[in-house]
Amino acid sequence: MAVDAVLFDLDDTLYDHRHARRAGMQAMRRVEPALGRLPLDRLDRTFERLLSDIHISLVLTGKISLTQSRWLRMTRFLEEYRIELPRRRVQELIDLRLETYVRHRRAVPGAVALLRHLHDSGTTVGVVTNNLRSEQAEKLRVTGLDRLVDHLVCSEQVGVTKPDARIFRIALRRAGAPPQRTVMVGDSWEYDIVGAVRAGIRAVWFHRDSRPLPPMPSADELRSFRPLARAIGVILGRPGRPPRSTRRATRIRGARGPTPR
Numbered sequence: 001m002a003v004d005a006v007l008f009d010l011d012d013t014l015y016d017h018r019h020a021r022r023a024g025m026q027a028m029r030r031v032e033p034a035l036g037r038l039p040l041d042r043l044d045r046t047f048e049r050l051l052s053d054i055h056i057s058l059v060l061t062g063k064i065s066l067t068q069s070r071w072l073r074m075t076r077f078l079e080e081y082r083i084e085l086p087r088r089r090v091q092e093l094i095d096l097r098l099e100t101y102v103r104h105r106r107a108v109p110g111a112v113a114l115l116r117h118l119h120d121s122g123t124t125v126g127v128v129t130n131n132l133r134s135e136q137a138e139k140l141r142v143t144g145l146d147r148l149v150d151h152l153v154c155s156e157q158v159g160v161t162k163p164d165a166r167i168f169r170i171a172l173r174r175a176g177a178p179p180q181r182t183v184m185v186g187d188s189w190e191y192d193i194v195g196a197v198r199a200g201i202r203a204v205w206f207h208r209d210s211r212p213l214p215p216m217p218s219a220d221e222l223r224s225f226r227p228l229a230r231a232i233g234v235i236l237g238r239p240g241r242p243p244r245s246t247r248r249a250t251r252i253r254g255a256r257g258p259t260p261r
Helices: 016-030 040-059 067-081 087-103 111-120 135-144 165-175 189-198 226-234
Strands: 005-008 126-131 151-154 182-186 203-207 220-222
Touching: 005 165, 016 040, 016 087, 040 067, 040 220, 067 087, 111 126, 111 226, 126 135, 126 165, 135 151, 151 165, 165 182, 165 189, 182 189, 182 226, 220 226
Parallel strands: 005 126, 005 182, 126 151, 182 203, 203 220
Antiparallel strands: none
């Protein structure tokens, strides 16, 4: 069946949040000896977990601001590793990490070419994201993706978050496309894939790591947007794409995870 619209998650699907986040952590490790003695991957996982938890429960619900969330995240992060620093030093780390993050913002490799192809071929391109609109619009602008996206649906504006099927139905209405002629591409299994399937949308799990495909629900998988022809084949379901042997259909589970900076 032909595809009228492709919906994408933003962070770590089109926008390379992981690249910018790790650059920020590296910068902190270079100036703070207590962090420099710990493995980057371990620190990165801890920071991302705290980021996700605080953002979902406090920022997206309007309980605290982004500035407050950055302070809370950093202090909890340091507490986990029993690192005690003066308040001024904590703020210096927050400022350094954010400054470095901003300088390393970029699109996921291959994302611009993919969206340009879809845009030029007349396919509607939408972004569905659990975040603040100002944050996500800026990421699209600095990466040049804004010119290739027709609709941006942010949880802040519509009042519902992924994996709730309602946010996907809102995106479908804006795209003017039925679910059976739409595809959702995202890196979060529970937020993007589970949510899309709940809304009756075919899902493609985009992940750049060697992770096994979860047993449910049904989805295709893609680990890179390069080469472009293969990515298009998987997303649009064209003949010649890899067999769907990894697809499994069963019931759906629950979920978690967006990504601010």
